[in-house]
Amino acid sequence: MDTWQELTVEVKREAQEAVSNILIETGSQGVAIDDSADYLNRENWYGEVLPQVLQEERVLIRAYYPDTMDIELIKKEIQQRIQELGQFGFDTEAIALSSQALAEEDWADSWKQYYEPTRISHDLTIVPSWTDYEPGPGEKIIKLDPGMAFGTGTHPTTKMSLFALEQVLRGGERVLDVGTGSGVLSIASSLLGAKEIYAYDLDEVAVRVAKENIQLNANMDNIKVTTGDLLRGVKQQAQVIVANILADILLELTEDAYRLLDDEGYLIMSGIIADKWSQVKEAAEKAGFFLETQMIQGEWIACIFKKTEDVSGVIGG
Numbered sequence: 001m002d003t004w005q006e007l008t009v010e011v012k013r014e015a016q017e018a019v020s021n022i023l024i025e026t027g028s029q030g031v032a033i034d035d036s037a038d039y040l041n042r043e044n045w046y047g048e049v050l051p052q053v054l055q056e057e058r059v060l061i062r063a064y065y066p067d068t069m070d071i072e073l074i075k076k077e078i079q080q081r082i083q084e085l086g087q088f089g090f091d092t093e094a095i096a097l098s099s100q101a102l103a104e105e106d107w108a109d110s111w112k113q114y115y116e117p118t119r120i121s122h123d124l125t126i127v128p129s130w131t132d133y134e135p136g137p138g139e140k141i142i143k144l145d146p147g148m149a150f151g152t153g154t155h156p157t158t159k160m161s162l163f164a165l166e167q168v169l170r171g172g173e174r175v176l177d178v179g180t181g182s183g184v185l186s187i188a189s190s191l192l193g194a195k196e197i198y199a200y201d202l203d204e205v206a207v208r209v210a211k212e213n214i215q216l217n218a219n220m221d222n223i224k225v226t227t228g229d230l231l232r233g234v235k236q237q238a239q240v241i242v243a244n245i246l247a248d249i250l251l252e253l254t255e256d257a258y259r260l261l262d263d264e265g266y267l268i269m270s271g272i273i274a275d276k277w278s279q280v281k282e283a284a285e286k287a288g289f290f291l292e293t294q295m296i297q298g299e300w301i302a303c304i305f306k307k308t309e310d311v312s313g314v315i316g317g
Contacts, residue, residue, distance in 0.1 A: 003067045003101050004029075004064050004065065004066065004067060004101075005064070005065045005066070005067055005069065005071045005099055005100070005101060006062055006063070006064055006065075006099065006100050006101075007023070007028070007062070007063045007064075007065060007071065007074070007075065007078075007097065007098070007099045008060055008061070008062050008063075008097070008098045008099070008100075009023070009060070009061045009063070009078070009082075009096070009097050010058055010059070010060055010061075010096040010097075011058060011059060011061065011082075012057055012058055012059075012090070012091055013057060013058065013059050013273075013298075013299055014090060014091075014273040014299070015082075015085060015090045015091075015092070016033060016059050016061060017155070017157070017246065017271065018085055018088075018090065018246060019061055019082060019085075020033065020061055020063075021203070022078055022081045022082065023061065023063035023078065024063075024205060025203065025205060026074050026077055026078055026081075027065055027066075027069055027074065028063035028064055028065055029064050029065065029066065030063070030064050031061055031062065031063045031064075032061070032062045033059055033060070033061050033062075033155070034059060034060040034061075034062070067101070071099050075097055075099065078097065079097065088246065088248045089248060089276075116128070116131070117131055117133045118154045120154070120159055120162050120163075121159075121162060121163055121166055123138065123139065123140050123166065123191075123192075124139075124140050124142060124162055124166070124188060124191070125139055125140070125141055125142070126142045126144055126154060126184070127141050127142065127143050127144070128143075128144065128145070129143050129144060129145040129216050130145075140188075140191040140192070141217075142184060142187050142188055142191065142217065143213070143216040143217050144182055144184060144213050144216070145212065145213060145216060156297040156298055156300045157244050157270040157271045157272075157300050157302065158184060158185070158244060158270070159297065160270050160295045160297060160300070160302035161185055161242055161244045161268060161270040161302060162184075162185070162188050163295065163302075164242070164268040164270070164293070164295070164302060164303075164304050165185065165188055165189055165192055165240070165242060165268065166192060167293065167304065168240055168266040168268070168304060169189065169192040169193055169194055169240065170193065171192075171193030171194075171195075172193065172194075172195045173189075173193070173194045173195060173196075173238070173239040173240050174194070174195060174196045174197075174198075174236070174237070174238045174239055174240075175189045175194045175196070175197045175198070175238060175239070175240045175241070175242065176197075176198050176199075176200070176231065176234070176236065176238045176240070176241045176242070176260065177189065177197060177198070177199040177200070177242055177243075178200055178228075178230055178231060178241065178242070178243035178245065178253060179200070179201055179202075179206075179230075179243055179244065179245035179249070180199035180200060180201045180206060180207075180210045180225060181201065181206050181209075181210065181244070182206075182209055182210060182213055183199060183209070183210030183211070183213040183214050183223070183225065184213070185199075185242050185244060186199040186210065186214065186223045186225070187213065187214060187217050187220060187223070189223075189240070189242070190217075190219070190220055190222055190223055191217075194222070194240070195222060196222055196224075197222060197223040197224070198224050198226075198234075198236055198238075199223060199224065199225040199226070200225075200226060200227070200228030200229075200230070200231070200234070201225075201227065201228065202227065202228065202229050202230075204227055207225055207226065207227050210225045211225050230243075230249070230252060230253050230256065231253060231256035231257060231260060232256065234256070234260060235260075236260065237260055237261070237262055238260055238261060238262065238265065239261070239262050239264075239265045239266070240261075240265060240266050240268065241257045241260065241261060241265070241266070241267050241268065242267075242268040242269075242270075243257075243267075243268070243269050243270070243271075244269075244270040244271045244302075245271050246271055247271060247272045247273060247276035247277075247279065247280050248276070250269050250271070250272065250280050250283070251279060251280060251283045253269075254267070254283045254284045254286070254287040254289070255287045257287070257289075258287040258288050258289060258307060261307045262307070263307060263308065263309070264306070264307065264308050265306070265307045266292070266304055266305070266306055266307075267284065267289055267304070267305040267306075267307070268302070268303070268304050268305075269284070269302065269303050269305070270300070270301075270302035270303075271300075271302075272300065272301040272302065272303070273299055273300065273301075274296075274299050274300070274301055277301045280303070281303070284303075284305045288307065289305035289306065289307060290305065290306050290307075290308060290311050291303060291304075291305055291306075292304045292305060292306045
């Protein structure tokens, strides 16, 4: 194969994960997201000074397709599926698509330059599978192949999910990972001491990708990945449930999560755009949860809810 086809989609930030999934499902071999919000903080926890970047409401998603695929047909399908996102409250009126041919050597440089080892927290570092990386003392490595799908796990919603898992996991827990995507949260849960992890995703592509990423990491036999529609039909009790998916879908999750969590268990939810937060919070509290932690990065919110009768340690308790 001498050429690839690069398709660029410009969308509002709140739709980037949904649109990225559409691109993967239509045959893209990888996506790269250019988001100015990644540079909101001038200095991160480890002293790295980030460049000044003009903040925009829109992001660019670049997807890469083999030259054997009909890019015009793909564009039509993508446009149709993006328009359908309107029923979930996304603004799809001004979404722009463009495409260009890309030499194979340019493709390699174009998408791999976005992915380098990234220190997510004090303990967790995400490392592309092709990269040689020597961890420091106590550093836990998550190996991912972002060329498969779903990015590198460094999106703010994923970062905050990882921070939340670090807060609640003490070792020996059973975790349910809903909408697992790349499998990054399941891998992190295992590294942080969870005994059993059950990962679910409605998309069969995501299930395959998660299994492949899990195999890149040693000692992950405690993770089971299956196709599933949120938590419908699940009977496995757990101490922690984590879901990094669209806010409108999270609204359908809270009652089943409450049913499956043990007392004193935690529900971690991320992928919540700011203007959807009140709806998610209301749904969780209606199901019986109490808010323990809320995290904000740019326009994104993540949260930890607790199933408990002792509200002294939670917000408002």
